Amino acid sequence: MDLFSRSWTALRAAVAELPDKDFEQPSGCTGWLVRDLVCHLVIDAQDVLITLVxxxxxxxxxxxxxxxxLVEAPTGDDPLDALVVRLAAAYEEPRLLKFHLDDVGSAAGRAAELADPTARVSTQGQVLTVGDYLSAYVMEWTLHHLDLIARLPDVAGPPAEGLSRSRAMLEEIAGSAFSRSFSDEDALLIGTGRRAPTxxxxxxxxxxxxxxxLSLG
Structure with a gap:
């Protein structure tokens, strides 16, 4: 649960420090600009709040x-992905997106800190413990942090612990470990199709x- 908080705090801090012009840059998510990705993070934060209650x-x-x-690789044509783009455009100004993410994101962070890790919750037709749910979201935050900085090399990346934990989870999903010559970041980017291997x-x-x-959903 501590790693959830650190990963989420780092991602929100990175968004909060972005200049307005960066919101129009492409993100690492196919078909999404940075503003679209940030709008998706608002929805993610809402999902966390809903699931925890x-x-x-x-x-x-x-x-x-x-x-x-494991789902089909995103093409940018999915109706829900297109809805996120329309929602993001409706904010008009990056400061409004920043405000909403800070507002809902802070609440999701507090809810996670207060939650009983042994309690069970339901989401997407599945049941899991709060601890497992928040651990799964370490992968979500880490991958989206990498998406955020895909074209923004001067923005701080995700915490090393989040990268390491996410790599371990991806290797378990893949059923095999990546060579140790791959950095955690490269293993995640290549493993999830965010960049092609050389x-x-x-x-x-x-x-x-x-x-x-491996496209995760």
């Missing part, structure tokens, strides 16, 4: 790793290259 009595059906589903990297990945990218 949706208790469940049933036994857990997933954990922090099995929570993730010929040398593909050779080092071996059979694992044939299973990539």
């Amino acid at each position: 949706t208790p469940a009595e049933a036994e857990p059906t997933v954990n922090a790793v099995t929570y993730w589903n 010929a040398a990297e593909s050779a080092e990945l071996g059979w694992l290259a044939e299973t990539l990218p």
Whole structure:
């Protein structure tokens, strides 16, 4: 839960420091500008708040790793993705997006700190403990932090601990570890299709290259 807070705080801080012009830069998410990604983070924060107040009595059906589903690679044409773009445009000014993310995002952060990690919650038809749910979101925050800085090299990246934990989760999903010659960031970017591997990297990945990218949803 501490890693959830650190990853989320770092991501929100990075957004808060962006100059207005950076909101028009492409993000690492196919078809989304940075402003669209930030709007998605507002929705993510709302989802966290909703899930943390949706208790469940049933036994857990997933954990922090099995929570993730493998989906088709995004093309930018999905109706929900298009809705995010329209919502982001409706804010008109980056300061309004920043304000909304700070407002809802801070509330989600406080709710996570106050939650009982052993309690069970329900989301997307699944049941899991609060601890597992928040651990799964470390991957969400870390990947989206990498998306945020994809074209913004001067913006601080995600915490090292979040990168390491997310890599471990991705390797568990993939069923194989990446070579230690890959940095945590490169393993995540290549593993989720955010960048293509070089010929040398593909050779080092071996059979694992044939299973990539892993699109998570």
